[in-house]
Amino acid sequence: MSEKRPLILVCNDDGITAPGIRALIDVMNELGEVVVVAPDSPQSGMGHAITINSTLRCDPHKMDDGPQTEFACSGTPVDCVKLAVNVILPRKPDLLVSGINHGSNSSINVIYSGTMSAAMEGALESIPSIGFSLCDYAWDANFESAKPYIKSLAKQVLSNGMPQGVCLNVNIPKSENGEYKGMKVCRQARANWEEEFDARKDPRERSYYWLTGKFVNYDHGEDTDEWALENNYISIVPVTSDFTAHHAISTLNSWDIE
Amino acid sequence: MSEKRPLILVCNDDGITAPGIRALIDVMNELGEVVVVAPDSPQSGMGHAITINSTLRCDPHKMDDGPQTEFACSGTPVDCVKLAVNVILPRKPDLLVSGINHGSNSSINVIYSGTMSAAMEGALESIPSIGFSLCDYAWDANFESAKPYIKSLAKQVLSNGMPQGVCLNVNIPKSENGEYKGMKVCRQARANWEEEFDARKDPRERSYYWLTGKFVNYDHGEDTDEWALENNYISIVPVTSDFTAHHAISTLNSWDIE
Numbered sequence: 001m002s003e004k005r006p007l008i009l010v011c012n013d014d015g016i017t018a019p020g021i022r023a024l025i026d027v028m029n030e031l032g033e034v035v036v037v038a039p040d041s042p043q044s045g046m047g048h049a050i051t052i053n054s055t056l057r058c059d060p061h062k063m064d065d066g067p068q069t070e071f072a073c074s075g076t077p078v079d080c081v082k083l084a085v086n087v088i089l090p091r092k093p094d095l096l097v098s099g100i101n102h103g104s105n106s107s108i109n110v111i112y113s114g115t116m117s118a119a120m121e122g123a124l125e126s127i128p129s130i131g132f133s134l135c136d137y138a139w140d141a142n143f144e145s146a147k148p149y150i151k152s153l154a155k156q157v158l159s160n161g162m163p164q165g166v167c168l169n170v171n172i173p174k175s176e177n178g179e180y181k182g183m184k185v186c187r188q189a190r191a192n193w194e195e196e197f198d199a200r201k202d203p204r205e206r207s208y209y210w211l212t213g214k215f216v217n218y219d220h221g222e223d224t225d226e227w228a229l230e231n232n233y234i235s236i237v238p239v240t241s242d243f244t245a246h247h248a249i250s251t252l253n254s255w256d257i258e
Numbered sequence: 259m260s261e262k263r264p265l266i267l268v269c270n271d272d273g274i275t276a277p278g279i280r281a282l283i284d285v286m287n288e289l290g291e292v293v294v295v296a297p298d299s300p301q302s303g304m305g306h307a308i309t310i311n312s313t314l315r316c317d318p319h320k321m322d323d324g325p326q327t328e329f330a331c332s333g334t335p336v337d338c339v340k341l342a343v344n345v346i347l348p349r350k351p352d353l354l355v356s357g358i359n360h361g362s363n364s365s366i367n368v369i370y371s372g373t374m375s376a377a378m379e380g381a382l383e384s385i386p387s388i389g390f391s392l393c394d395y396a397w398d399a400n401f402e403s404a405k406p407y408i409k410s411l412a413k414q415v416l417s418n419g420m421p422q423g424v425c426l427n428v429n430i431p432k433s434e435n436g437e438y439k440g441m442k443v444c445r446q447a448r449a450n451w452e453e454e455f456d457a458r459k460d461p462r463e464r465s466y467y468w469l470t471g472k473f474v475n476y477d478h479g480e481d482t483d484e485w486a487l488e489n490n491y492i493s494i495v496p497v498t499s500d501f502t503a504h505h506a507i508s509t510l511n512s513w514d515i516e
Contacts, residue, residue, distance in 0.1 A: 187507065
């Protein structure tokens, strides 16, 4: 790391013009050579979707005078990572960062998150990867206070690497005064969304629905990301790409399965 | 189960007209009262995507003379489950089955799979849930040989329930002679897709890409789903909705995180 500047891939799911990714690019420009490959339109809630039934566009993009190189892609966050690694970058990057997402990806939100799917795709490609999210959905949210923490953690990952198949899900609480208690390694809280569909009639009297819902945390553990965020810590959850419920294997083996 | 027939929700990602879901409906009609809520168009590769920026349609659908009730939904497989549970069904179903997918969802494919995201959404709603996939992409694939195994496993899940937050990822090998060695409880093999983008020029000389790739299994373990499938077993992997890499927490706590 001392002689050669690391190669850093930046992605997100809110789209390449989002203030959150611009803040992340600012920080990464201090740490290495930055290539941005991000969706040309918002891709929130896309989970780990990939584009298999249509073509992908990926074209150079210029937004500001920063030293980074940028590409806008027509696909999902996962498509962006695959295109970056296989088509755009000269070599495997030393770090992938995704975000800063406008809104929380803590707890079960990780499963729906395009920001985190980009980071998970990085982990599958054996790239040390971090997804960053700010628990503030506002487009003009304050990303400044988080910057020193993001820089510090990115440096840690650049020097330590990451365990095989693991990436980090980092959530940053909304801070009124711009101060945080620090960063905390956590597990994913057991929580869920309780949906409330808003049912309406269109002008032709046909029904349609809007998905809405409220987040419910069932998990009172003080080792969870939700606890950390409520207590003004930045939460860091290591996320695995092995979805096997290893603890359930012995239970299933006790069943009468032929 | 003896007096009252169980309520079974059927979903998929290939769309409500796919032969795979018709085969699954056939089997479930033997076990309980079946309600189908499935996408009105193919949703393969949608991962755990949800529809938050557009409206959802969900309308009654009739395709054959079976006793099941059916609804076609404009959204993703996860949207279908959320709509079914919150809008359509009179009570929480006793079982959710998703598939039968036309093509494998073994190993890392679980992360991209709309079929499995429906099952995982079921698990989040505390519904015993199973995703079924046949390792044959053909639209006219032979689903008959798998039916007795699907029925047997669904009965096991109806009587045993499932561990909290866990669902089953069931993959069925393509069998030449319609015979299987049986079913085997497995862990997810460590494998990945090596992408190869097919780069082309459109009639206006602008570049575009098709995502292609080949599946590479790095994992020689005989306890994996890939091993089971290669050896003509139906693989059953319990899948968790807790993505925390618990084994990595102590590693991260050894870092210099402030």
